[in-house]
Amino acid sequence: MATEVLMPRQGQSVESCIIIEWKVNEGDVVTEGQALCEVETDKATFEVEATASGTVLGIFYPADADVDVLKVIAAIGDPGEDISALRPADEAADTTLDAGSSEEKAPVVEEKPVVASIQPQASSVTGLASPRAKNLAEKKGVDISTVAGSGPGGRVIERDVAAAQAVTPAAAAKAAAEGLAIPAAGTGMGGRVTAADLMAVAPEAVAEAVASMDFPGTVKEIPVKGVRKVVAGRMLNSLQSTAQLTLNTSADARSVLGYRSKCKNAPEEAGVGGISINDVVLYATIKTLGEFPELNAHMLGNKIVEFDNVHLGFAVDTPRGLMVPVIRYANLMTLKQLSAETKRLATACIEGTIDPDALSGGTFTVTNLGAMGIESFTPVLNAPEVGILGVCSIQPKPVMKGADVEFVPHMGLSLTFDHAAADGAPAARFLASMRTKLAAFELTLAG
Incomplete structure (x- = not known):
């Protein structure tokens, strides 16, 4: 059978x-x-x-x-x-x-589209010229060897030289490199054509070339499926079903940078060499959520579920799209354990070996775009979670110190929360607490 x-x-x-x-x-x-x-x-x-x-x-x-x-x-x-x-x-x-x-x-x-190039019309140059044409060329400063003749056998005659204008070397090089047409008259000394004169006719030449192309050119259709389809559906549903509001602030990053430097320079036996700035932010987030249970929660229609433990999701950029693995019972981990679990889950996502169950059950999410230089953004809630924290780049920020101004590195923080489940005041206090913990991270770690 x-x-x-x-x-x-x-x-x-x-x-x-x-x-x-x-x-x-x-x-x-x-x-x-x-x-x-x-x-x-x-x-x-x-x-x-x-x-x-x-x-x-x-x-x-x-x-x-x-x-x-x-x-x-x-x-x-x-x-x-x-x-x-x-x-x-x-x-x-x-x-x-x-x-x-x-x-x-x-x-x-x-198939790649065939792009029409813009080239000047070719000229037939024979090298033959009448005496009058040579005299006029000398007066006008025209290189007669480059002039196409209209006389018998391609001979250059006086009117050909009169119609030609001298072209500066820079203009000639630009015309050849960019395929620009050389105008009949220039604005340079003695009517010489300069590089600036070429740009005066470039729009018309470009428009003519564009008009000859098939619009819109070659396209590529990408079916929406797999991770992309899931992300698209969840993001759309999140924005349609929740009252999202984003608060932005920044935290003094000197302590975080100092601790990261210590970890990098620590001896191997200390076991902290792999701890990253992202690990530090995740750890501070977990500690802060312990103070604000209303943000470590799910909004489920007519009820709100607050969690005693933090099951922290974090966004991972993979070749297949955005994935959010969940660090379960993150509040019970040390910084070293948190760092190891973060790396394990992120690697599994990138390699495509992640256990599907490890991508669900989060109570709060962190998404970090700081490494890409983003200074502020609006994270979209991973519904039914009530909050998501966006981590931004570290940038110098002017800070008053007495009568002087000091530039201090600050890390941007963007908190999106469901206003139907939490009010603005506790969300603002959450960010204030995050600022305090990051500004004195070693005290946070000791506590």
């Missing part, structure tokens, strides 16, 4: 998976445990293995199909066995695959 291969369930929150590619074809002989296909959830990628040894009798879904978990995606057995009873009846199932071969999509070749 043929053995069915099911789309496995990857975590309690995963309802479907997208088949990225099949590694086998119908008719191939496989062994138990061999990878049959690679699939993608909204959180990670993994391989589906053969559940038995035998011949691949049927592949029921093509690549790019979005298949519900626990559905039959393939059948393995002995050649000639009837697998009609195993074939799913839903519309997404592929009923066009012939036995012995799986449908392969032809690679999409993206």
